[in-house]
Amino acid sequence: MKKLLALVFLATLTAIPAMAQYSIQGKVVDKGGTPIAFTTIQLLQTSKAVSSNEAGQFSINNVSQGFYALKVSFVGFKSITQQLTVANENVDLGTIVLSEAITNLDQMVVTASRLEQTIADVSIPIQVIDQKQIERSSNIRLNEILMEQTGLMINSDHGAGIQIQGLNSEYILILVDGEPLIGRTAGTLDLTRITVNNIDRIEVVKGPSSSLYGSEAMGGVINIITKNPRNGLGTSLSGRQRRFNTTDLNATLEYANDKVQVSTFFNRLSSGGYDLNDNTLSQTVASYTASTAQAKLKYKLTDNLDLSISGRYYNEPQEDQTTVTISNGSASSDVVHDYNAQQTDWNILPKLEWRIGENSLVTLRQYISNYRTETRITRASDNNLYSLDIFEQKFSRTEGQGDLFINENSTITFGAGYIWEGVNSTRYVDSSFTSAYAFAQYLWEPTAKLDITTGLRYDDHVAYGNNLSPKLAVGYKLNEKLKVRASIGGGFKAPDFRQLLLDFSNPTVGYSVMGTSVVQDGIERLISAGETFRTDPQENPNAINNARANAAVAAEGLSAERSLSINLGANYQLTEKILIQGNLFRNYISNLIDTWAVAQKDNGQFVFSYRNVEDIVTQGAEVEATVQLNSNLNISAGYQYLDTYDQNVIDQIKEGTLAYRPLGEIVSRRVTRADYGGLFGRSRHSGNFKVTYTYSPLGLTIYFRSIYRGRWGFADRDGNQVLVGDYEYAEGYFQHNLSIQKAFGKHWTADLGANNLFNTTNEFEPTLAGTMWFAGLKFNLHKD
Numbered sequence: 160m161k162k163l164l165a166l167v168f169l170a171t172l173t174a175i176p177a178m179a180q181y182s183i184q185g186k187v188v189d190k191g192g193t194p195i196a197f198t199t200i201q202l203l204q205t206s207k208a209v210s211s212n213e214a215g216q217f218s219i220n221n222v223s224q225g226f227y228a229l230k231v232s233f234v235g236f237k238s239i240t241q242q243l244t245v246a247n248e249n250v251d252l253g254t255i256v257l258s259e260a261i262t263n264l265d266q267m268v269v270t271a272s273r274l275e276q277t278i279a280d281v282s283i284p285i286q287v288i289d290q291k292q293i294e295r296s297s298n299i300r301l302n303e304i305l306m307e308q309t310g311l312m313i314n315s316d317h318g319a320g321i322q323i324q325g326l327n328s329e330y331i332l333i334l335v336d337g338e339p340l341i342g343r344t345a346g347t348l349d350l351t352r353i354t355v356n357n358i359d360r361i362e363v364v365k366g367p368s369s370s371l372y373g374s375e376a377m378g379g380v381i382n383i384i385t386k387n388p389r390n391g392l393g394t395s396l397s398g399r400q401r402r403f404n405t406t407d408l409n410a411t412l413e414y415a416n417d418k419v420q421v422s423t424f425f426n427r428l429s430s431g432g433y434d435l436n437d438n439t440l441s442q443t444v445a446s447y448t449a450s451t452a453q454a455k456l457k458y459k460l461t462d463n464l465d466l467s468i469s470g471r472y473y474n475e476p477q478e479d480q481t482t483v484t485i486s487n488g489s490a491s492s493d494v495v496h497d498y499n500a501q502q503t504d505w506n507i508l509p510k511l512e513w514r515i516g517e518n519s520l521v522t523l524r525q526y527i528s529n530y531r532t533e534t535r536i537t538r539a540s541d542n543n544l545y546s547l548d549i550f551e552q553k554f555s556r557t558e559g560q561g562d563l564f565i566n567e568n569s570t571i572t573f574g575a576g577y578i579w580e581g582v583n584s585t586r587y588v589d590s591s592f593t594s595a596y597a598f599a600q601y602l603w604e605p606t607a608k609l610d611i612t613t614g615l616r617y618d619d620h621v622a623y624g625n626n627l628s629p630k631l632a633v634g635y636k637l638n639e640k641l642k643v644r645a646s647i648g649g650g651f652k653a654p655d656f657r658q659l660l661l662d663f664s665n666p667t668v669g670y671s672v673m674g675t676s677v678v679q680d681g682i683e684r685l686i687s688a689g690e691t692f693r694t695d696p697q698e699n700p701n702a703i704n705n706a707r708a709n710a711a712v713a714a715e716g717l718s719a720e721r722s723l724s725i726n727l728g729a730n731y732q733l734t735e736k737i738l739i740q741g742n743l744f745r746n747y748i749s750n751l752i753d754t755w756a757v758a759q760k761d762n763g764q765f766v767f768s769y770r771n772v773e774d775i776v777t778q779g780a781e782v783e784a785t786v787q788l789n790s791n792l793n794i795s796a797g798y799q800y801l802d803t804y805d806q807n808v809i810d811q812i813k814e815g816t817l818a819y820r821p822l823g824e825i826v827s828r829r830v831t832r833a834d835y836g837g838l839f840g841r842s843r844h845s846g847n848f849k850v851t852y853t854y855s856p857l858g859l860t861i862y863f864r865s866i867y868r869g870r871w872g873f874a875d876r877d878g879n880q881v882l883v884g885d886y887e888y889a890e891g892y893f894q895h896n897l898s899i900q901k902a903f904g905k906h907w908t909a910d911l912g913a914n915n916l917f918n919t920t921n922e923f924e925p926t927l928a929g930t931m932w933f934a935g936l937k938f939n940l941h942k943d
Contacts, residue, residue, distance in 0.1 A: 181245050184218040185252030188212045190790050193855040197234040210389045215907050238571050270362040270382040282634030282644040284365035284726050293355050295862040297910045299407045302350035307864050309797025315925050320347025323365050324744050325777030325803045325841050326378030332383040337470040341554045342530030354451050356409040357424040360385045366724045367650025369628035370614040377650035377722050388413035388422040399935030404431035420457040433928045436636045443925045445479035449483050462733040464513040473504040495539045502532040504700040520562040528554045530838045550584040570602040571660040582656045593829040608636040623719050626651045640732045650722040658769045675713045678768045682710040706758035713768040722748045745778040774806040791853055798846040803837035822886050836872050836882035844869035858902030866894045873923050889923035908937045
């Protein structure tokens with residue numbers, strides 16, 4: 160009876176609005192007793208959330224009487240949730256102790272489903288690089304932090320691009336705060352454009368995500384989520400100096416209260432560049448100055464309606480000198496030319512979020528982006544123009560999304576959008592495309608152990624018709640230690656502007672590349688200019704007809720590339736301090752778009768276009784283990800095995816029709832399955848090893864990383880278009896990075912160290928510039 164009366168009393172307190180308001184306060188520390196600043200404290204049944212101050216203290220004010228669940232979380236620590244009752248007095252929780260986590264399975268992510276979920280609840284392969292890891296590494300560009308992660312490979316091809324599960328950069332969608340970055344060169348989006356100094360976390364979804372994000376997400380998604388302002392007024396300034404006269408400067412100013420959030424960020428990176436080849440005048444990386452500015456504003460119009468506006472601007476000029484071979488009759492000479500290039504990239508995103516009741520959310524977005532490059536080469540002696548290349552891409556997307564929270568076990572997400580994309584270029588025929596799309600997703604947890612995600616997206620492209628991209632993911636928790644997951648999904652990638660509209664002839668070397676929409680006109684233009692094509696070193700009277708026939712085949716058009724991907728994975732908590740995660744994957748790609756030499760010029764150079772080829776497979780396994788030896792020392796290791804092949808090559812090997820002639824030999828050999836190395840640019844073996852040591856009493860952190868990349872096919876040197884001989888491989892390498900950070904008081908942090916400690920270089924990897932030492936200082940001030 161007493162229990163019943165108590166329940167009735169407490170229920171009355173929660174059901175009847177109380178006139179009195181109370182506060183909940185406490186202090187957050189780690190196991191060593193050191194206060195943890197900027198911890199997030201949420202009152203889950205309400206919209207109230209605060210951050211702890213630099214002394215670890217917090218206070219949630221204006222709390223009515225009732226039952227509550229309080230969640231305390233901070234990156235790198237295990238979150239805790241405790242029940243409490245507010246009756247007729249303020250609540251003092253005293254000291255709350257957080258334990259350092261060996262993993263981030265309770266980290267909230269949004270990229271996998273467009274909804275907030277913990278990693279533990281996501282059943283597709285996802286990886287999160289949190290703010291603590293980014294700051295400990297002392298890296299300054301996105302490619303540097305990604306190359307240290309298991310299963311992520313940096314490929315230097317028209318910039319530093321990313322590779323996931325054997326799929327190159329052109330199949331990976333790069334987002335900033337959920338919106339796509341544009342401006343790719345030959346399919347590669349150069350990751351050195353992106354500073355990491357204002358990043359809260361990086362979410363990496365592995366495998367096709369076309370069911371939510373469309374064409375470019377056929378191989379995966381990388382979402383760079385920037386920092387939001389904390390309550391109160393804050394500012395930070397930092398600077399870091401590196402080898403090669405590289406200077407990285409950052410400034411942040413932010414303010415937030417219950418009504419408004421505003422933040423501004425600025426980064427300036429300048430470098431003198433470096434040269435890894437003494438035999439050329441031009442540098443491997445030219446000198447440059449890159450500036451990034453970002454601003455975010457969020458305003459609460461009403462209790463249920465939020466308006467936010469964000470924008471980003473990037474500008475990078477480059478300067479260098481190069482030699483151009485000028486022919487003068489039978490003689491030729493190398494003439495020095497000045498190289499000047501500039502790229503700019505800006506975007507703006509207004510967004511409206513409307514909460515309708517307690518169970519639904521409507522989000523409206525309008526995203527506009529513009530990317531432009533201009534490359535000018537002039538003769539150094541008289542400044543006469545030798546070549547000018549201008550490329551400008553414009554992108555606009557209007558989208559609406561609805562989230563319906565049916566109950567705590569079921570959520571439906573649906574949306575639709577419209578995309579306009581245009582290009583203006585000296586290399587392209589000016590053009591524009593439009594497409595419309597709609598998507599739906601259902602998250603369902605029928606039991607506490609089972610979660611199921613289904614999704615479907617429909618795309619209707621003005622040039623390529625329609626496409627359906629499905630997804631199914633299932634996760635099952637066998638026990639408290641082991642969860643298994645499986646997913647299957649379809650992806651697609653429509654041909655891009657380059658493959659359709661590119662019309663470019665290299666002024667120095669002499670080759671030409673023409674998109675399928677312009678190749679017939681381009682061939683006729685070259686014929687009118689007196690070009691008599693040949694298809695082999697001997698004169699061929701039918702060469703012009705062959706060139707026209709090949710161009711006609713190319714002009715028939717391209718089909719969208721399609722993929723089917725299967726992932727099987729598991730998380731196994733071996734002990735409280737040891738976590739093992741693994742994943743098996745297989746990606747099957749049809750209609751792969753590849754370059755094709757449709758004709759050969761009299762000068763020996765080719766005219767290239769594009770065509771669909773047969774089936775490609777990438778498959779493999781990755782495993783990662785994390786061990787927390789004690790409260791100060793954490794060790795992790797990761798490894799990926801990757802196997803790739805072209806099914807058409809496998810068929811030729813089985814039929815015995817494929818041969819190669821090793822360099823320096825005069826006798827050809829048949830290619831065997833053991834000879835075949837798969838697709839170019841892929842390493843069969845890769846891995847990493849990381850050690851983190853922290854000593855809170857001194858504010859000291861030491862972070863060591865060792866990265867291994869196995870050999871990879873670099874070039875077809877024997878002319879059979881297949882990776883076979885050892886002479887076609889680039890050597891593998893190890894890279895070792897070390898950073899040391901020391902906090903001085905509450906506001907200052909110094910760091911020093913070096914990337915590539917043992918001065919590794921590789922002629923086929925220009926980002927390996929030898930040892931890159933650095934030293935930096937950061938000032939941070941925040942008033943809650």
